[in-house]
Amino acid sequence: MADWDFASVFEAVSRVFPERVALVHGDRRTTWAELDANASALAGALGDAGLRPGDVVAEYLRNGPEYIEAFYAASKAALAPMNTNYRYVDDELVQIWTDADVKAVVYAAEFRDRVARVRDRVPSVRAWIEVGGDGYAPGWVTPYSEALAHTPRPHGGGSADSLILIYTGGTTGQPKGVMWRQADILSLLNSQNAAPLPDHGDTAAIERHLREKSRELRALTASPLMHGAGLFFTIAALSAGSTIVTLTGTSFSAEELLDTAERERVASLAIVGDAFARPLLAALDAEPGRWDLSSLRLVFSSGVMWSSEVKSGLLKHLPRVRLLDGLGSSEASAVASTVSTAGNVADTATFRPSDRAAILLDDGTLAEPGDGRVGRLAVTGWIPVGYLNDPEKSARTFVEAAGRRWSVPGDLATLEADGTIRLLGRGSGVINTGGEKVFAEEVEEVLKKHPAVADAAVVGVPDDRLGRKVVALVEADGEEPSIEELRAHARSMLAGYKVPREIGFVETVGRGANGKLDHRALTALAEERWGRA
Structure with a gap:
């Protein structure tokens, strides 16, 4: 403008x-x-x-x-x-x-x-x-x-x-x-x-x-x-x-939100995916006739898991409302979206790209619909100048391809035959929990500062409310410390949402000779122990 x-x-x-x-x-x-x-x-x-x-x-x-x-x-x-x-x-x-x-x-x-x-x-x-x-x-x-x-x-x-x-x-x-x-x-x-x-x-x-x-x-x-x-x-x-x-x-209260939306005759609402939508659905299910939300026309969320089953539940209570699920980040806003309405609920992690979005392949070309190739989600047009004080990361994220400048934050995706984007996740060690980004290595390094911890691995496992929850697998150095002791240690150095919700002990985290962790195997182990909750 x-x-x-x-x-x-x-x-x-x-x-x-x-x-x-x-x-x-x-x-x-x-x-x-x-x-x-x-x-x-x-x-x-x-x-x-x-x-x-x-x-x-x-x-x-x-x-x-x-x-x-x-x-x-x-x-x-x-x-x-x-x-x-x-x-x-x-x-x-x-x-x-x-x-x-x-x-x-x-x-x-x-x-x-x-x-x-x-x-x-x-x-x-x-x-x-x-x-x-x-x-x-x-x-x-x-x-x-x-x-x-x-x-x-x-x-x-x-x-x-x-x-x-x-x-x-x-x-x-x-x-x-x-x-x-x-x-x-x-x-x-x-x-x-x-x-x-x-x-x-x-x-x-x-x-x-x-x-x-x-x-x-x-x-x-x-x-x-x-x-x-x-x-x-x-x-x-x-x-x-x-x-x-x-x-x-x-702190978030579904009842406060619903009371406020009714009192103020709210027309549109911005939430944080399932982290807010699940408590809202639970409140509406518990007292289906309590709130007059006839003024509400749109519920919006972006950048965090919003599952199709929760959308379906909300639409049973709010049949005249459109649920707009946006795909984007601080580096790449309004990349893609889906609109769910009563009787037409979009699949989880499937989005309709904007005319500014594409899937950028490793060879610098753009994916074609239905070619099955995994690439990085990219957006052009109105994008950031770059990262402050980090020219190297700026050069990796904001790239030239196909004659345009693109923002490519790192989300992996495919372009389906019908033109929709199937989001596969981020290829780096970021856990998106309730709309907050947690870097696994940062949490691992904090845990390893505890004198009774020899090594640690942090992964994300599916969670019905948060999308993913932070889980730590800890290798003790001698006697195992208590779970609460480790949580208190982490909480003293990290924001609360970064503190692992689940902590378990393992004989070894299994680092390879190159010092790297097998996050796929560790995630499978964590999901087997704690699963979805």
């Missing part, structure tokens, strides 16, 4: 619909005028702290109005907003904030103790802005309420160079920052819009379009804003003038 940034589009919406509700969070209501004013003031606070165009602002927050206000503010100030996984522990935070050379962190008061421990290890940060809290704040903290009292900073207009950083667990063991141009994300999302915004002209053209086409719909983002799927869903909805609804709980 030309060279606009997020702020250009959001400001157009706020001018057209100043009194329309933009954000709903529990009992809180934020109009578009209030959202714009808060973002302008926060942009002023960031500028007053010494941040300059191109600097990075990290958001260490759960879903809520402040996440969107800070995101909007960064764009207004020509800064790069950056996500932060709120499950990360100290070393993980230091790693990504140092890698991104972060200049400001907007964080929730619940994380103050962790921030206090790491702040001296991230000397690049000039502003620590705390959301919430009990009224007391140390001298190094800027309370969010004080930040909103700053003189508003005017938006200088869109820039072709405005970026957003999306840190992803990736396949290298350390999170990597995926650099997107804001204009490319807007163009990508706009291409999927039923009533797309004009892709040329000035913001007055956007305003005219919104007056003619925008409907006051409500979209509930249950999936985390700290991940690309939830964030992109939210950007798309806001760009169309819709209202974003977020949940107030700190």
